[in-house]
Amino acid sequence: MAQAQGPAYRALALQARCRSINRAADRADARVMMKDSIDRLGQQIASSIRFIGADCRLVVLPEYVLTGHPVGEPFEVWADLAAIEPDGPEEEGLASIAHDLNIFLAANAYESDPHFPEIYFQACLIFDPSGATVLRYRRLHSLLTPTPYDVWDAYLDRYGIDGVFPVARTEIGNLAAIASDEILFPELARALAIRGAEVFCHSTSEAGSPLVTPKDVAKRARALENMAYLVSANTGGIENSPIPGDSTDGKSQIVDFEGRVLVEAAPGESMAAFAELDLAGLRRNRQRPGMGNLLSRARPEAFWQVFDATRLADPNGLGTGIRPVRTWFIDQQRATIARLIEQGVIHP
Numbered sequence: 247m248a249q250a251q252g253p254a255y256r257a258l259a260l261q262a263r264c265r266s267i268n269r270a271a272d273r274a275d276a277r278v279m280m281k282d283s284i285d286r287l288g289q290q291i292a293s294s295i296r297f298i299g300a301d302c303r304l305v306v307l308p309e310y311v312l313t314g315h316p317v318g319e320p321f322e323v324w325a326d327l328a329a330i331e332p333d334g335p336e337e338e339g340l341a342s343i344a345h346d347l348n349i350f351l352a353a354n355a356y357e358s359d360p361h362f363p364e365i366y367f368q369a370c371l372i373f374d375p376s377g378a379t380v381l382r383y384r385r386l387h388s389l390l391t392p393t394p395y396d397v398w399d400a401y402l403d404r405y406g407i408d409g410v411f412p413v414a415r416t417e418i419g420n421l422a423a424i425a426s427d428e429i430l431f432p433e434l435a436r437a438l439a440i441r442g443a444e445v446f447c448h449s450t451s452e453a454g455s456p457l458v459t460p461k462d463v464a465k466r467a468r469a470l471e472n473m474a475y476l477v478s479a480n481t482g483g484i485e486n487s488p489i490p491g492d493s494t495d496g497k498s499q500i501v502d503f504e505g506r507v508l509v510e511a512a513p514g515e516s517m518a519a520f521a522e523l524d525l526a527g528l529r530r531n532r533q534r535p536g537m538g539n540l541l542s543r544a545r546p547e548a549f550w551q552v553f554d555a556t557r558l559a560d561p562n563g564l565g566t567g568i569r570p571v572r573t574w575f576i577d578q579q580r581a582t583i584a585r586l587i588e589q590g591v592i593h594p
Contacts, residue, residue, distance in 0.1 A: 252525030257304040259479035259498040259519040266314025266487040280312045284339040294517035306352040308481040309451040329358040329366035345377035354449035364569040365392040370423030381414040385425040398561035419444040429464045439472035448478035454496030470505030482515040
């Protein structure tokens with residue numbers, strides 16, 4: 247069997263502080279704040295690469311690092327303040343960083359879509375060294391933001407299954423994106439892995455702890471069970487938000503394809519979470535028969551009937567032209583819990 251080849255390069259999970267727009271006066275003010283954040287991130291990434299070296303080819307940014315998250319704002323207010331346009335000036339600014347620094351840049355932002363004008367999504371974006379957008383993934387699991395699942399049929403008609411589970415095949419490997427607490431949903435990572443993903447770019451904003459957290463466990467599990475690298479960038483705190491500023495800080499990590507944490511950042515803004523990704527080693531292990539080749543040993547077809555027989559959240563909860571209020575999301579979850587009780591999955 248021919249030996250699998252691939253590059254070895256360094257990746258950086260940049261633990262940047264988020265400057266939220268919760269207190270922005272209006273849309274124009276929010277856009278100025280986002281532009282300032284993009285400029286600051288560009289400087290931090292450039293300085294980090296000078297320290298790490300020119301073989302740093304992949305940089306992952308934290309979740310919603312340009313805006314922070316809604317803290318009680320009505321849906322339509324947050325849509326106006328925070329949702330950037332596909333290929334608009336903010337995305338162009340991020341793409342310029344990738345181009346100018348000759349890197350792949352993974353980012354996360356709230357994003358509008360002209361085909362779904364009443365809602366917005368939370369998007370994971372990957373820009374290549376030419377500045378092109380090579381991946382656009384919209385988060386599927388959320389309690390604060392509409393998802394493709396909420397407009398499922400229309401979304402599939404527009405973008406197809408490749409647009410729901412995109413994998414970018416690039417010179418530094420097959421890249422996929424996972425947003426925040428979606429790391430806790432193993433089906434998503436497995437779906438991306440069986441579509442070829444080798445590196446998971448995980449943009450997150452989560453509570454750090456000196457203890458092992460649920461997301462710590464999940465990051466190692468998703469990397470191990472799918473034989474993939476995981477580059478997880480957390481926020482280094484959030485400024486200008488009503489929540490305490492250091493609530494989401496620390497624990498940016500890079501995990502290898504055997505579930506080992508290669509590096510982890512302490513709290514605060516940090517470029518400490520960088521490590522080498524050995525793509526050839528990953529590919530050799532994926533081709534090696536044995537107990538440890540968990541990806542080849544998976545049997546997803548055996549579980550389809552079980553999933554088909556149990557109704558969880560319904561797709562298409564948001565029909566065309568419906569703009570949800572904030573309470574819609576938790577109401578949908580309550581309805582799913584009630585259904586699971588009725589089906590005997592959850593016992594009251």
